Amino acid sequence: MTTSPLLDATGVAKNYGAVAALRNASLSVLPGEVHALMGANGAGKSTLVKILTGAISANAGRILIKGEARDIRSPAAARRAGLLPVYQEPSLIPDLDVLSNLRLTGTPVEPFRAWVRELGIPDLDIRDTARDIPLAVLRVLDLARALAVEPDVLLLDEMTAALPANLAEKVLEVVRRQGDSGRAVIFISHRFVEIAALCDRATVLRDGETVGVVDIVPGVEEKIVELMLGTRIVKTHIAARTAEQKAAPAPARPRIAVRDLRVGTKLADVSFDLADGEVAGVVALEGQGQDELFAALAGSIRPSGGTIEVDGQPVKFSHPIDAIRAGIAYVPGDRSEALAMQRSVRENIALPFSAALRNWGPIPIRRERAKVLSAIERLQIDTRAQGEVQRLSGGNQQKVTIARWIAADARTILCFDPTRGIDVGTKQEIYKLLRELAGNGKSVLFYTSELEEVQRVCDRVIVIFGGRVVDIFTVEEADEPALMRAAYGLPRGAEADIGILADPSSPSATAPEPTP
Amino acid sequence: MSTSAITPPPVPLGRRVKRFMADRPLVPLLILLVVLVVILQILRPGIVNERWIANTIKFAIPLAILAGCQTMTMLTGGIDLSVGTVATMSAFIMATQIVNQDPAVAFLLAMMPAVLIGLVNGIGVGVFRVHPLIMTLGTSLIGTGCLQVYQRTVIASGAKIPDFLAWLGTGVTRLPEAWVPSEPARQWLADTGIGFAFPNALLLYVPVAALIVFTLARTGFGRLLYAVGDNEHATRLSGVRYWQVITALYITSSVLAGITGLLYIGLIKAPSLSLAEPLVLPSVAAAVIGGTSIFGGRGGYTGTVVGALILTVLTTLLTILQMPEGARRMLFGLIVLFVTAAYLRIVEER
Amino acid sequence: MSHLLRRQGWVLGLFALFVVLFIVTRLIQPAYGSNDFGSLVRAVLPYAFAVAAQTVVVIAGGIDLSVAAMMALTSVTAASMMAGASEEYALFVVPFVLAMGLVLGALNGLLIVVTRVPDIVVTLATLFVLQGAALLVLDAPGGAAAEWLKALISGTVPIPGLPDAIDAWLPKALLVLAVCLCIVWIPLRRSRLGLSIYAIGSSELAAFRSGVPVKRTRIIAYALSGLFAAMGGLALTMSTGIGAPIPGPYLLASVAAVVLGGVALGGGKGGLLGPIIAVFVLRLVRTDLTLLAIDPNVTAIIEGLIMVAVVMFGAFITMRGRQ
Amino acid sequence: SAAGKYTIGISNTVQGNGWREEMVCAMKAQALASGEVTKLNIAHRNTDAAGQLEDIRNLISAKVDAIVVNPADPAGIKAGLEEATKAGIVVVAVDQAVTEPSAYIISNNQEQYAYLGAKWLFQQMGGKGEVFYMRGAAGASADSDRDKGFKKALAEFPDVKVAQEVFTGWQQDQAKQQMLSFLATGTPFNGVWTSGIDNVIVDAMVESQAPLVPVVGADNAGFVGQLSSVKGLVGAAVTNPGSIGGAGVTLALQILDGKKPAQQTVLVDPQLWENATEEGKAKLKGAADPSLSPEWPVSISIPDWTTYTKEQIVACKGPGE
Numbered sequence A: 001m002t003t004s005p006l007l008d009a010t011g012v013a014k015n016y017g018a019v020a021a022l023r024n025a026s027l028s029v030l031p032g033e034v035h036a037l038m039g040a041n042g043a044g045k046s047t048l049v050k051i052l053t054g055a056i057s058a059n060a061g062r063i064l065i066k067g068e069a070r071d072i073r074s075p076a077a078a079r080r081a082g083l084l085p086v087y088q089e090p091s092l093i094p095d096l097d098v099l100s101n102l103r104l105t106g107t108p109v110e111p112f113r114a115w116v117r118e119l120g121i122p123d124l125d126i127r128d129t130a131r132d133i134p135l136a137v138l139r140v141l142d143l144a145r146a147l148a149v150e151p152d153v154l155l156l157d158e159m160t161a162a163l164p165a166n167l168a169e170k171v172l173e174v175v176r177r178q179g180d181s182g183r184a185v186i187f188i189s190h191r192f193v194e195i196a197a198l199c200d201r202a203t204v205l206r207d208g209e210t211v212g213v214v215d216i217v218p219g220v221e222e223k224i225v226e227l228m229l230g231t232r233i234v235k236t237h238i239a240a241r242t243a244e245q246k247a248a249p250a251p252a253r254p255r256i257a258v259r260d261l262r263v264g265t266k267l268a269d270v271s272f273d274l275a276d277g278e279v280a281g282v283v284a285l286e287g288q289g290q291d292e293l294f295a296a297l298a299g300s301i302r303p304s305g306g307t308i309e310v311d312g313q314p315v316k317f318s319h320p321i322d323a324i325r326a327g328i329a330y331v332p333g334d335r336s337e338a339l340a341m342q343r344s345v346r347e348n349i350a351l352p353f354s355a356a357l358r359n360w361g362p363i364p365i366r367r368e369r370a371k372v373l374s375a376i377e378r379l380q381i382d383t384r385a386q387g388e389v390q391r392l393s394g395g396n397q398q399k400v401t402i403a404r405w406i407a408a409d410a411r412t413i414l415c416f417d418p419t420r421g422i423d424v425g426t427k428q429e430i431y432k433l434l435r436e437l438a439g440n441g442k443s444v445l446f447y448t449s450e451l452e453e454v455q456r457v458c459d460r461v462i463v464i465f466g467g468r469v470v471d472i473f474t475v476e477e478a479d480e481p482a483l484m485r486a487a488y489g490l491p492r493g494a495e496a497d498i499g500i501l502a503d504p505s506s507p508s509a510t511a512p513e514p515t516p
Numbered sequence B: 001m002s003t004s005a006i007t008p009p010p011v012p013l014g015r016r017v018k019r020f021m022a023d024r025p026l027v028p029l030l031i032l033l034v035v036l037v038v039i040l041q042i043l044r045p046g047i048v049n050e051r052w053i054a055n056t057i058k059f060a061i062p063l064a065i066l067a068g069c070q071t072m073t074m075l076t077g078g079i080d081l082s083v084g085t086v087a088t089m090s091a092f093i094m095a096t097q098i099v100n101q102d103p104a105v106a107f108l109l110a111m112m113p114a115v116l117i118g119l120v121n122g123i124g125v126g127v128f129r130v131h132p133l134i135m136t137l138g139t140s141l142i143g144t145g146c147l148q149v150y151q152r153t154v155i156a157s158g159a160k161i162p163d164f165l166a167w168l169g170t171g172v173t174r175l176p177e178a179w180v181p182s183e184p185a186r187q188w189l190a191d192t193g194i195g196f197a198f199p200n201a202l203l204l205y206v207p208v209a210a211l212i213v214f215t216l217a218r219t220g221f222g223r224l225l226y227a228v229g230d231n232e233h234a235t236r237l238s239g240v241r242y243w244q245v246i247t248a249l250y251i252t253s254s255v256l257a258g259i260t261g262l263l264y265i266g267l268i269k270a271p272s273l274s275l276a277e278p279l280v281l282p283s284v285a286a287a288v289i290g291g292t293s294i295f296g297g298r299g300g301y302t303g304t305v306v307g308a309l310i311l312t313v314l315t316t317l318l319t320i321l322q323m324p325e326g327a328r329r330m331l332f333g334l335i336v337l338f339v340t341a342a343y344l345r346i347v348e349e350r
Numbered sequence C: 001m002s003h004l005l006r007r008q009g010w011v012l013g014l015f016a017l018f019v020v021l022f023i024v025t026r027l028i029q030p031a032y033g034s035n036d037f038g039s040l041v042r043a044v045l046p047y048a049f050a051v052a053a054q055t056v057v058v059i060a061g062g063i064d065l066s067v068a069a070m071m072a073l074t075s076v077t078a079a080s081m082m083a084g085a086s087e088e089y090a091l092f093v094v095p096f097v098l099a100m101g102l103v104l105g106a107l108n109g110l111l112i113v114v115t116r117v118p119d120i121v122v123t124l125a126t127l128f129v130l131q132g133a134a135l136l137v138l139d140a141p142g143g144a145a146a147e148w149l150k151a152l153i154s155g156t157v158p159i160p161g162l163p164d165a166i167d168a169w170l171p172k173a174l175l176v177l178a179v180c181l182c183i184v185w186i187p188l189r190r191s192r193l194g195l196s197i198y199a200i201g202s203s204e205l206a207a208f209r210s211g212v213p214v215k216r217t218r219i220i221a222y223a224l225s226g227l228f229a230a231m232g233g234l235a236l237t238m239s240t241g242i243g244a245p246i247p248g249p250y251l252l253a254s255v256a257a258v259v260l261g262g263v264a265l266g267g268g269k270g271g272l273l274g275p276i277i278a279v280f281v282l283r284l285v286r287t288d289l290t291l292l293a294i295d296p297n298v299t300a301i302i303e304g305l306i307m308v309a310v311v312m313f314g315a316f317i318t319m320r321g322r323q
Numbered sequence D: 001s002a003a004g005k006y007t008i009g010i011s012n013t014v015q016g017n018g019w020r021e022e023m024v025c026a027m028k029a030q031a032l033a034s035g036e037v038t039k040l041n042i043a044h045r046n047t048d049a050a051g052q053l054e055d056i057r058n059l060i061s062a063k064v065d066a067i068v069v070n071p072a073d074p075a076g077i078k079a080g081l082e083e084a085t086k087a088g089i090v091v092v093a094v095d096q097a098v099t100e101p102s103a104y105i106i107s108n109n110q111e112q113y114a115y116l117g118a119k120w121l122f123q124q125m126g127g128k129g130e131v132f133y134m135r136g137a138a139g140a141s142a143d144s145d146r147d148k149g150f151k152k153a154l155a156e157f158p159d160v161k162v163a164q165e166v167f168t169g170w171q172q173d174q175a176k177q178q179m180l181s182f183l184a185t186g187t188p189f190n191g192v193w194t195s196g197i198d199n200v201i202v203d204a205m206v207e208s209q210a211p212l213v214p215v216v217g218a219d220n221a222g223f224v225g226q227l228s229s230v231k232g233l234v235g236a237a238v239t240n241p242g243s244i245g246g247a248g249v250t251l252a253l254q255i256l257d258g259k260k261p262a263q264q265t266v267l268v269d270p271q272l273w274e275n276a277t278e279e280g281k282a283k284l285k286g287a288a289d290p291s292l293s294p295e296w297p298v299s300i301s302i303p304d305w306t307t308y309t310k311e312q313i314v315a316c317k318g319p320g321e
């Protein structure tokens, strides 16, 4: 190719203490292209974006912008160099209104307004405080703010993950046009459909290293997956579950019966059962109400309608302790929500033991140690750095959040994406553990963002879309295409295309409520 | 998952020392304490004797208990500025009620405002989520006002320091010499002037300190304090009710402050309406110097104890120095800042 | 309109409270008039500057315990410089003292940024340092103030064409207060810098990612706090004509008024107007207590109760709002 | 008694200190005893000169007939006092002088207070030796006035040296700790001059079994008691009556009734009660009052100036209460 790259990064490395988030990443982006940055969870995509945009500094590496070596030390420097990111987390200042946020970053207002309209939000009031704006809209505003300054390189980190289909579609359109007008876009997404529809090339990261750059042509998906997973390509037809592991026939009375559960506008009329000895999967795109479902079952939020029955008794949870007393434990997806990072592994695992007022006295050290050790052993937690949980690796941290409830012997565990950002080996251990729990007569509700996990772990799969249960599959029926279609709200068996072309008039596709 | 074949380069001594100290945060503090004492001894040869040590301990104890209140509240990310008022109230009430009341009744009356203020603080912070700084400041204002109204009703009856409190606060007990096994050892101890006497206040303080250390390290309540300060959300998900922990915490803190007041009145022997107020800011400083994070989740009581000793010795040191009062205060501020900054540097180096 | 209500609801509520209190004052003392209002404003002056100093750093997500000590130092510096000096010399003293506040404030910020010691501890240490420095400047109350400085806050603003009856309600002190605060605050509020101060208080990470130079902004916030505190120090010297090295009760009052004024102690929220009105309310409460000849020992209880009750009320409202 | 005809305003800027509490009680008791006062309007809190200006102006707004003020600073409240006089209000400053010429002053002579005590102390020390000089709060005007008196006495005794000078901040705990630290240094000293934080100093010497040296303090009940009861203690209490507040009220009432004093300033000179002579001991015995709070000065009345009884000042009730 004759055109010189707009952005050329090579040999980028970044360590967080003992963790190497990036080892040797490179990325080269040409003018006018939409370049996908792909990789499994934790491969280092976000880290690379943060380095390129000056949000963190790299330990090693060279970055050329338009052929010139630049040392980008701050987000402000990146802006001046023409690099603008939309991070995975919203970066508007929560307590400022939108207008002030624009002024803070020196973004021109009129182009911003134009972009916001173009991106499918016609009635934004720019005097609204960022804190009061729904997440999906915030992401779009972030994008519009970036677009308004016409950057040379736009870096979008999982921009579409939290968007309803209609907004996502608008975003894709806009991004495509950016490429056409000669600017470059770095686009991170886990959705192949989007990549296929949008991108020219893709750089694939694995364990912090660039393992390949491919042109996007029909059928390249297999290759990308191969690159992403590397030798660990255990992906396929596992049948990790043998027949014996499958649950016994459902007992007469369900452990938990959810009927017509409603939570605000997020969840409507959700009904399902969870039986003892069963792992029930929950599959949904981002933000379809699964968070609220789990939070309601865990006693974190109060449902606005419907009933939850535990062992046939109706329950009303006003605090997580009520759920815990009913034997229901919740493992949130975000480890930092569940762990006291500066405390030891032992204290974290033993935390629920001290929760109740009557257990505030002296700790029965021996008994506690025995319980904690057996949980640690069961999950094979690496205890070399057990003094502070924050020194553990991500996978081990995740194990601690689960070990807590193994030690507390909870009868039902609600696992929200427990394998997010952890490696294949640990994932296998967690799958095994969940199956074992089911084998011991416990029940598990398991939300996952990786469809293939469903086959390995679940007995049944509940698919949620737009706050409603759209389908419940048995594990045999739950192949990825079927799940994917259901997750997009398409009826079973229909042959519609998924992704960008999903029906905009479907329930979730309504625009976010206009803000007052 | 490959093991690195390169053997790590030898760690330079400076780093090793730093790491050693980082893993034992008490060591640098103790070193500092010793350094201060040595400086004092150099400035005034002979000052470091039995009597001085006993006095230093006597004055460090009330500070250390109040700093214990701060340590516990700071572990949860709070602060308790009402301890000075609470201590003063219980001291003043004790000294005035003892004139006409049975000692037990006077004691109960003296502890009542402590419990009450602790409860109000706890509810304000734990239930209404008022910022601890404002909450405790407000209750301490109210407490001071109530005390002033109260004192007018008791001027006529006068005040008295109960003998027991005076004994506890100021008394020194000599250990029987027979306890020292050999004559030469006795002689040596007598020559160097150490070891035969200890302040009676230790009889109260050692159990209290042990209780605080034990509570923080080995009880469910202590665990929860750390956990709540580290990540409130996580504790909620583990079934902890925040308001219970916080209310219990502020009541505990207030009760400890009340007990400090009783001890302090025994030490000072002059009831006044601002008796323990001057201890409030130093108690915060002692906890911070002792390595407790003001943002919660990290720290412990042993460091605080050394912090209180450091501040007490520092006060003496500055009193001894012949320099204008202004320069003395400046030096105090600078030393506190320097010590905290250096200590943070050392401890964060891991 | 609804925007205004939602955003400034607290401030409007406070203002309403002030008006009610004012009416109550007139009921207690029917003769309460423009002169007395002038007295109120003059009493408010040092508090208002202390509160402004505190507000800036609290909005930036910090706290400044050295406000009162800074006022004492700047006040004694000004008073000792003006003692025995000519009237014109004061023209030099005023900017000098203001610059001094600015620099010392910046030093506060610098220490926080460099040592990474929590702000509450750093400013506690500088509280002692500044207090000590004040004692070195003057070891007892003393010094003097230029006559024109003293005159600057007494009397009313003669506005030609305005009837005296209205004019009387425009004390010079109010004008001085408004001018000093507005000169700094309004341009600040409208500038990128002002937004940056809100931004670092609201979310340091988001601010950093939005390209805000976090450290520099923090230092500037403390420098502004120092500047306001220096104005407070000057106000003390102007009203008393001397400098006193022992800090007055401005630290706790400033924190209380900041919270009453609707500025969250976590940072990022609120403005300057609320805390200033809160100061007026608190001072007027004191006036009323004096007019009513309430037992002076009860006044401390009342002031504490007001503080706790209002803050709890605020917390209660936000809790209700969240549900 | 008669219903009274005057409203008197009172402004004081130190709260929670025994001396000042006595002063306020003396004002109330005298107002009650005089029968001429309908209402007292008391502004009594911890604040500075600017805060006192606020209080004085509030009292002007309250239309009182007279203001009795214990000034936070002699010069700092000039403007407020001037306004008060202009508004036709009689202004009386007690305890310390003020610079406002229109104000009447009835005051304890702080310089004389220090001079008297220090001179006696140096004589006791035989005109030579080392003195431990325990001052009040750094930066307070009363403290610097007393310092002048102390230095004046010191100049008269060239062989007396200051072993150590400390600021107690008028705080009991701090003073005691300073005394104990000083004792521990083993520095030889022959006398202690304290700025009124006295009984804790004697306590400290007794507790640490240090040889008792002469101590000069104020006439606080606690210290006066010690002077008669502590064996081997030689010392003197210099009077600094808090009842000066009552005298201030009396003066204000006299002026309101048209009986202006000959001079603008009335100085109440301190007396010295020592226990070195039999005569002194008798005086002390007469003054000692164990029923009073140890922080209260025992001189609860000033002859010719106050008319209340002990019960009245201890009850601490003003007119209408």
Ligand SMILES: Nc1ncnc2c1ncn2[C@@H]1O[C@H](COP(=O)(O)OP(=O)(O)OP(=O)(O)O)[C@@H](O)[C@H]1O
Binding pocket: A016, A019, A020, A021, A022, A039, A040, A041, A042, A043, A044, A045, A046, A047, A048, A088, A394, A421
């Ligand atoms: N602040 C941090 N401290 C420690 N480790 C970190 C930190 N940030 C990221 N990491 C680690 O670095 C690795 C790369 O993270 P990164 O967020 O770049 O992954 P990603 O490719 O964006 O993953 P995802 O698809 O889940 O967003 C992960 O293993 C993560 O745990």
Ligand SMILES: Nc1ncnc2c1ncn2[C@@H]1O[C@H](COP(=O)(O)OP(=O)(O)OP(=O)(O)O)[C@@H](O)[C@H]1O
Binding pocket: A017, A018, A019, A020, A382, A383, A384, A385, A391, A392, A393, A394, A395, A396, A422, A423, A426
């Ligand atoms: N700061 C530290 N201090 C001490 N030990 C540490 C520290 N960081 C990591 N370790 C130890 O090294 C081990 C490996 O950590 P690392 O973060 O590299 O794991 P990882 O390969 O990323 O695993 P995962 O995929 O689970 O995140 C940890 O389990 C821990 O015991």
Ligand SMILES: [Mg+2]
Binding pocket: A045, A046, A047, A088, A157
């Ligand atoms: Mg990412």
Ligand SMILES: [Mg+2]
Binding pocket: A019, A393, A394, A395
């Ligand atoms: Mg890892």
